[in-house]
Amino acid sequence: MKRIAIIGGGIAGLSAGIYALKSGFACDIYEQHVFAGGQCTSWKRKGFHIDNCVHWLTGTNPETQMYQVWKELHVLGDEVEILQNPSFLHIESEHGSLDLWQDTQRMRRELLALSPQDAVAINDFVDQIDIYKGMDMPALKPLEQLSLKEWWQLLKKLRPIGKIHGKLSRISLQAYAQRFKHPLLQQMILAYMPHTYNISSWLFVLGTFCSGNGALPKGGSEGMISRMIQQFEALGGTIHTRKKATSFTYGKKCINSIVFSDSTTASADFYIAACDASVTFHQLLHKDINEKFFATRFIDKKLHPVYSSFNTYIAVDADTSFIADTTWITCSPYQAAGKSHASILLKNFVNEPEYAPEGKNIFQTLLVQYEDDFDFWSDLYQHHPEKYKQEKAHIAAQIIERLEQHYPSLKGKLSVVETVSPYSFNRFCGAYKGSYMSFILTPYAKKKSHKGYIKGIKNLYITGQWLQPPGGLPNAAVTGKFTIQRLCRAIKVPFNRISK
Numbered sequence: 001m002k003r004i005a006i007i008g009g010g011i012a013g014l015s016a017g018i019y020a021l022k023s024g025f026a027c028d029i030y031e032q033h034v035f036a037g038g039q040c041t042s043w044k045r046k047g048f049h050i051d052n053c054v055h056w057l058t059g060t061n062p063e064t065q066m067y068q069v070w071k072e073l074h075v076l077g078d079e080v081e082i083l084q085n086p087s088f089l090h091i092e093s094e095h096g097s098l099d100l101w102q103d104t105q106r107m108r109r110e111l112l113a114l115s116p117q118d119a120v121a122i123n124d125f126v127d128q129i130d131i132y133k134g135m136d137m138p139a140l141k142p143l144e145q146l147s148l149k150e151w152w153q154l155l156k157k158l159r160p161i162g163k164i165h166g167k168l169s170r171i172s173l174q175a176y177a178q179r180f181k182h183p184l185l186q187q188m189i190l191a192y193m194p195h196t197y198n199i200s201s202w203l204f205v206l207g208t209f210c211s212g213n214g215a216l217p218k219g220g221s222e223g224m225i226s227r228m229i230q231q232f233e234a235l236g237g238t239i240h241t242r243k244k245a246t247s248f249t250y251g252k253k254c255i256n257s258i259v260f261s262d263s264t265t266a267s268a269d270f271y272i273a274a275c276d277a278s279v280t281f282h283q284l285l286h287k288d289i290n291e292k293f294f295a296t297r298f299i300d301k302k303l304h305p306v307y308s309s310f311n312t313y314i315a316v317d318a319d320t321s322f323i324a325d326t327t328w329i330t331c332s333p334y335q336a337a338g339k340s341h342a343s344i345l346l347k348n349f350v351n352e353p354e355y356a357p358e359g360k361n362i363f364q365t366l367l368v369q370y371e372d373d374f375d376f377w378s379d380l381y382q383h384h385p386e387k388y389k390q391e392k393a394h395i396a397a398q399i400i401e402r403l404e405q406h407y408p409s410l411k412g413k414l415s416v417v418e419t420v421s422p423y424s425f426n427r428f429c430g431a432y433k434g435s436y437m438s439f440i441l442t443p444y445a446k447k448k449s450h451k452g453y454i455k456g457i458k459n460l461y462i463t464g465q466w467l468q469p470p471g472g473l474p475n476a477a478v479t480g481k482f483t484i485q486r487l488c489r490a491i492k493v494p495f496n497r498i499s500k
């Protein structure tokens with residue numbers, strides 16, 4: 001039996017591991033952290049459950065290819081409850097309030113009532129969301145393995161989106177927002193995603209949500225990961241935690257073993273690097289690897305930026321059911337990492353009462369952070385640890401103050417449970433610049449995926465969200481699957497989706 005060694009036990013590593021075992025390989029995952037899960041993580045703090053990942057999951061609609069993958073990985077299935085919120089985002093600002101409803105007719109009606117003068121732009125926007133509802137993320141096979149018939153079926157399904165996608169993917173969120181005269185509608189375009197994204201990315205999110213394909217599995221990130229680990233181990237795989245890969249030893253055009261920070265090594269027939277791409281390219285592999293896709297992306301920050309966030313978890317000693325699941329509010333300016341901000345993105349875990357002790361709730365706020373912000377946090381953590389703690393506490397205090405101003409009934413009932421800086425993502429997962437997604441899809445970037453082969457090393461594959469920008473959970477899971485499909489094709493063994 002051929003053996004595969006996987007570096008990294010995030011969604012991609014677990015996905016590759018599960019499909020590898022189903023296809024008859026023996027498989028070990030080597031994870032640097034104390035538990036698997038990678039960015040899709042959660043933990044306990046002060047009696048609260050911190051869910052630091054999933055806000056929406058592409059693939060909750062059973063009719064889609066992505067659902068099938070999640071089902072095969074035991075992430076979704078008949079036994080997993082799906083939480084479908086009526087609105088993706090509730091927005092409240094000095095210009096009024098609105099909701100991005102799942103029901104696009106209601107969304108259209110309410111947006112038109114809010115700003116009749118924007119009728120053309122509103123109708124275009126909602127028409128485009130309706131078209132993106134037809135998006136079924138390709139997850140059957142790597143594109144180069146599709147038969148002619150499968151290509152034809154894919155093109156037929158995606159033709160309506162294809163007609164508008166090319167043009168829209170060249171338009172920035174900023175430029176698209178200018179189509180609206182009403183300032184609240186401009187905020188509707190700019191509120192949720194980093195401003196450097198193209199508009200098709202936002203339409204993809206909304207189309208996915210509105211078609212019922214972007215809901216949430218009950219139990220969130222912990223539920224997803226624990227079901228994957230269970231499945232991997234039930235199939236005979238082993239996860240080795242606290243195993244930080246530091247380099248490889250090489251044979252002729254191949255890898256002989258992985259070397260870990262504790263000086264141990266592990267050998268296998270095939271190696272899969274499912275860790276952050278910067279770890280693979282900047283730490284594990286030879287410096288002279290000729291790899292254009294990542295080399296250009298790590299250098300060209302304008303074309304291929306990345307982002308992270310500063311997350312605050314806030315205990316609420318009150319009922320929060322009057323607040324939507326996800327809300328964006330404007331507020332008086334506050335300072336974070338040397339910059340001024342005047343909005344808060346708030347996630348209310350009211351649908352997950354077990355995340356907080358009885359009678360209480362927990363909020364998460366996310367503040368987008370870019371690469372220069374990461375450098376700020378990295379410098380503080382490494383050179384001024386006290387200031388690092390103070391800055392985190394100061395941001396959290398300001399956010400609580402703004403929330404209390406916005407929701408007067410919560411005054412005196414909010415307290416900090418946890419803060420997570422972009423540097424934390426780097427420390428715990430090796431995330432490049434703290435980024436927990438892949439490269440942002442800017443209007444100028446080439447929309448390309450990487451196949452995961454490294455020229456000149458025949459028994460190594462790379463996998464994970466970085467292969468398919470903009471990343472995220474479905475891309476991580478799909479690349480794990482595609483890697484095993486490519487490996488099976490290369491060595492001429494059948495790929496199995498179902499356990500034998």
Ligand SMILES: Cc1cc2nc3c(=O)[nH]c(=O)nc-3n(C[C@H](O)[C@H](O)[C@H](O)COP(=O)(O)OP(=O)(O)OC[C@H]3O[C@@H](n4cnc5c(N)ncnc54)[C@H](O)[C@@H]3O)c2cc1C
Nearest residue numbers: 008010011012032038039055056245275436464465472473
């Ligand atoms: C706050 C937050 C919110 C998010 N919300 C969503 C969402 O709503 N929807 C969505 O689709 N996505 C979301 N994401 C993104 C999603 O979590 C990631 O896209 C996904 O988990 C990436 O999976 P991965 O396996 O490719 O990489 P990772 O999760 O980064 O896994 C890589 C693994 O490799 C390990 N590793 C790194 N270096 C080494 C080494 N040298 N040796 C051994 N192991 C190593 C790491 O510890 C990690 O476990 C969110 C992420 C965060 C942090």
